[in-house]
Amino acid sequence: MFEKKTTEATPYSSLATIYDFVMRHVDYVHWADHVEALILRHNLVPSTMIDVACGTASLAVELTKRGYRVNGADACDEMLDVGRSKVLEGGYEIGLYHRSFLELERLERHDCAVSLYDSVNYLMCVEDIDRMFENVHGIVHRGGLFIFDVCTETNSIRHFRDMRERERGDGFSYVRHSYFEEGVQYNDFKIKFDEPRQDVHELHKQRIYPLREIKAAIDRSAFALEAAYDGFSFREPSEESDRVHFVLRA
Ligand SMILES: C[S@@+](CC[C@H](N)C(=O)[O-])C[C@H]1O[C@@H](n2cnc3c(N)ncnc32)[C@H](O)[C@@H]1O
The missing domain is CATH 3.40.50.150 (Vaccinia Virus protein VP39)
Known part of the structure; x- marks a missing residue:
C-alpha cells in the first residue's frame, strides 16, 4: 500500500x-x-x-x-x-x-x-x-x-480565530484552517489536486x-x-x- x-x-x-x-x-x-x-x-x-x-x-x-x-x-x-x-x-x-x-x-x-x-x-x-x-x-x-x-486584530479575532472551510472546485478540493496566535494570522491550506494527483500543504502567515x-x-x-x-x-x-x-x- x-x-x-x-x-x-x-x-x-x-x-x-x-x-x-x-x-x-x-x-x-x-x-x-x-x-x-x-x-x-x-x-x-x-x-x-x-x-x-x-x-x-x-x-x-x-x-x-x-x-x-x-x-x-x-x-x-x-x-x-x-x-x-x-x-x-x-x-x-x-x-x-x-x-x-x-x-x-x-x-x-x-x-x-x-x-x-x-x-x-x-x-x-x-x-x-x-x-x-x-x-x-x-x-x-x-x-x-x-x-x-x-x-x-479585530478582523482576525472576529472572522479567523478558528475558522475551517472545505471547498471543491473543478479538479481540486481544499481545506483551510485559519487561526490567530500572538499577533500572527495563519491560513493553513491543504489542497488536493486531481490531475496529476497531488496533496499540497501551504501555510500562510500574516503579521497583524x-x-x-x-x-x-x-x-x-x-x-x-x-x-x-x-x-x-x-x-x-x-x-x-x-x-x-x-x-x-x-
Ligand atoms: C492576499 S494576496 C493579494 C493579491 C492581490 N493584491 C489581490 O487583491 O488579489 C497577497 C499577495 O501578496 C504577495 N506577497 C506576499 N509577500 C510579498 C512580498 N514580500 N512582496 C511582494 N508580494 C508579496 C503574494 O504573492 C500574494 O500574491
Whole structure:
C-alpha cells in the first residue's frame, strides 16, 4: 500500500492556480471603484499605476479597463503566471514583474501605487515595513499616491480565530484552517489536486500590526500620511475596523 505524500509548498506557489476560485467572493470592480474614489478625494489625476503584490492581476486588469496604464509586481511567480494568462487572453497591456516589496529595483516611477487585500500584512517585521515604504517611494512620482490596506486584530479575532472551510472546485478540493496566535494570522491550506494527483500543504502567515505601528512607520518614511479610512468608507478608522485603507503622498 502506497502512502500519498504531501508536498510542502511556499505560500501561493500551489494556491496560485486556484486563487481566483478561493477569492471568487471578492468584487474587484468594487475595489477598483474604491481606489478611484480615494484618488479623486485626494486630488490625483493619474495616468500610470502599479499594483504591488498584484497577485493574479485581477485589480490591475480592472484598472486597465478604466484607462490607466497599469503594471503589477508580485513576489510569487506562479501568481504572476496566472496573471500573465489573464492579461494575454484579454489582450491587455500590463507589465507583470517578479518583485518583492523588499526589492522593487529597476521599476519605473508611476503616478500611483496600490497594494490591497492585506498583502502588506505578509511583511513579518516593522523593519520590512520600513523597507517596503522606502522601495515603494522609489517607484512613485513626487506628489503621487500610495494606497494600501491592512487587516486589524479585530478582523482576525472576529472572522479567523478558528475558522475551517472545505471547498471543491473543478479538479481540486481544499481545506483551510485559519487561526490567530500572538499577533500572527495563519491560513493553513491543504489542497488536493486531481490531475496529476497531488496533496499540497501551504501555510500562510500574516503579521497583524496595531495601527499605531503602521502610523509610526509612515512617520519614519519619506511619505506623508494624507488619510486613513475604515475599509471602503471615508470614516475614521480604529482598531475596531476590519480593514484600514491608508493614503500616502510621495
Ligand atoms: C492576499 S494576496 C493579494 C493579491 C492581490 N493584491 C489581490 O487583491 O488579489 C497577497 C499577495 O501578496 C504577495 N506577497 C506576499 N509577500 C510579498 C512580498 N514580500 N512582496 C511582494 N508580494 C508579496 C503574494 O504573492 C500574494 O500574491
